[in-house]
Amino acid sequence: MNKKGGILGIIVISIIIVIVASMSSSNNETFDVDMTRTHGSISTALGSPILGDPLAPITIVEFGDYQCHQCYNWFHNTKPMIMRDYIETGKANLVFVDFAFLGKDSPKAAQATYCADDQNMYWEYHNSLYNSQESKIDSGWANSERLKAFAFNLNLDMELFNECLDSEKYSKRVQYNSQQARDNGVRGTPGFFIVDSDYNQTQIGGAQPFSVFQKILDSMI
Amino acid sequence: MLEIFKLVFFNYKFFTLSVIIFSSMVITLLLISEFIFLEPYFVTHIPSGSELGFILIVVLSTLSALVIPMNIFRISHFKNSKQKISGSIFGSIIGSAAGACSCGPIGFAVISTFGSVGATATAFLTNYEIPIRIFAILILFITYFTTIKSLKTECKVSF
Numbered sequence: 005m006n007k008k009g010g011i012l013g014i015i016v017i018s019i020i021i022v023i024v025a026s027m028s029s030s031n032n033e034t035f036d037v038d039m040t041r042t043h044g045s046i047s048t049a050l051g052s053p054i055l056g057d058p059l060a061p062i063t064i065v066e067f068g069d070y071q072c073h074q075c076y077n078w079f080h081n082t083k084p085m086i087m088r089d090y091i092e093t094g095k096a097n098l099v100f101v102d103f104a105f106l107g108k109d110s111p112k113a114a115q116a117t118y119c120a121d122d123q124n125m126y127w128e129y130h131n132s133l134y135n136s137q138e139s140k141i142d143s144g145w146a147n148s149e150r151l152k153a154f155a156f157n158l159n160l161d162m163e164l165f166n167e168c169l170d171s172e173k174y175s176k177r178v179q180y181n182s183q184q185a186r187d188n189g190v191r192g193t194p195g196f197f198i199v200d201s202d203y204n205q206t207q208i209g210g211a212q213p214f215s216v217f218q219k220i221l222d223s224m225i
Numbered sequence: 226m227l228e229i230f231k232l233v234f235f236n237y238k239f240f241t242l243s244v245i246i247f248s249s250m251v252i253t254l255l256l257i258s259e260f261i262f263l264e265p266y267f268v269t270h271i272p273s274g275s276e277l278g279f280i281l282i283v284v285l286s287t288l289s290a291l292v293i294p295m296n297i298f299r300i301s302h303f304k305n306s307k308q309k310i311s312g313s314i315f316g317s318i319i320g321s322a323a324g325a326c327s328c329g330p331i332g333f334a335v336i337s338t339f340g341s342v343g344a345t346a347t348a349f350l351t352n353y354e355i356p357i358r359i360f361a362i363l364i365l366f367i368t369y370f371t372t373i374k375s376l377k378t379e380c381k382v383s384f
Contacts, residue, residue: 069328071328072327072328073327073328073351074259074327074328074329075328077259077272077274077275080272080273080274081272081273105333105336105337105344106328106332106336106344106347106348107344107348108344139352140348140351140352141347141348141351141352142348143352191329191330191333191334192328192329192330192332192333193328194328206265207265208264208265209262209264209330210259210262210329211259211272212262212268212270213268213270213272215268216262216265216266216268219266220265
């Protein structure tokens with residue numbers, strides 16, 4: 005009887021452990037997003053918040069990796085002019101979708117941006133990563149300690165941020181975004197899709213100059 | 226040095242070979258390094274901070290276009306050792322490979338095909354792009370001067 009009771013006890017405890025583990029695992033994957041958000045053929049539901057007017061007639065979808073130096077070039081050379089002429093004027097908006105494939109620190113850096121988004125600081129964190137990028141891939145500039153330091157510099161709640169980053173809460177979100185890139189034929193970073201209100205989309209590969217974006221955006225307005 | 230230069234490049238075959246090597250190398254490397262784009266429009270640009278990379282590509286292509294034809298000339302005319310041409314081809318290849326991976330389609334293809342090994346190789350070639358290109362240029366410079374020296378000696382003996 006005692007033996008049977010012992011076995012039953014072990015089974016019950018095991019079931020409880022499995023249920024608790026699965027509940028805590030499903031809690032890690034829960035986040036508040038609009039899963040219906042798409043731009044052209046791309047599901048941007050798990051991408052960044054929209055930068056600029058959400059009702060703008062044109063959306064620029066950028067696929068990028070935080071360790072990619074060409075993304076850094078585009079961020080510093082082309083994006084400021086697009087911000088000035090199209091995003092700040094309400095003609096277009098921008099969504100960043102992670103395509104984290106370059107190194108082991110790339111997915112972690114992408115996850116960190118969503119941890120910052122939990123505190124409504126996505127774009128500030130995104131900008132601080134591209135402003136702090138170092139030329140060497142996986143040199144440690146985007147390791148967990150540095151990612152936490154960037155959050156600290158932005159005055160984020162460090163307890164929340166560290167918990168989010170260490171638990172890899174947004175791991176699957178980043179994987180989903182990278183799969184979106186592959187599914188849409190992106191073969192390197194940065195990669196762009198410019199989508200108008202009629203869902204016509206033009207693909208641009210690489211850190212192309214402002215003149216290219218200007219020509220396409222003006223033809224869609 | 227000028228005589229050697231005239232001897233090799235006043236021959237239209239070697240001049241044509243030199244032009245082909247230079248143009249194919251410079252165009253390929255500028256495309257891979259995103260100084261030239263073909264789609265959706267043809268456009269060229271040098272982003273600020275990338276000037277050194279651009280200069281190294283032009284120097285590498287120029288040296289390859291000089292050294293490879295000179296060595297082919299030397300081998301075809303004097304039936305000499307192939308040691309120097311291997312130096313020039315080695316210099317051209319490692320110089321071209323540096324930075325060719327990066328975050329563009331080649332890097333993506335290498336990482337997709339070879340996984341973490343590909344990612345490590347890509348990261349190495351990207352991280353050390355400038356030193357590798359400088360090293361390749363150094364090899365080509367050494368090969369250039371030793372080829373000139375060797376052609377001078379061989380020409381004196383032959384003519």
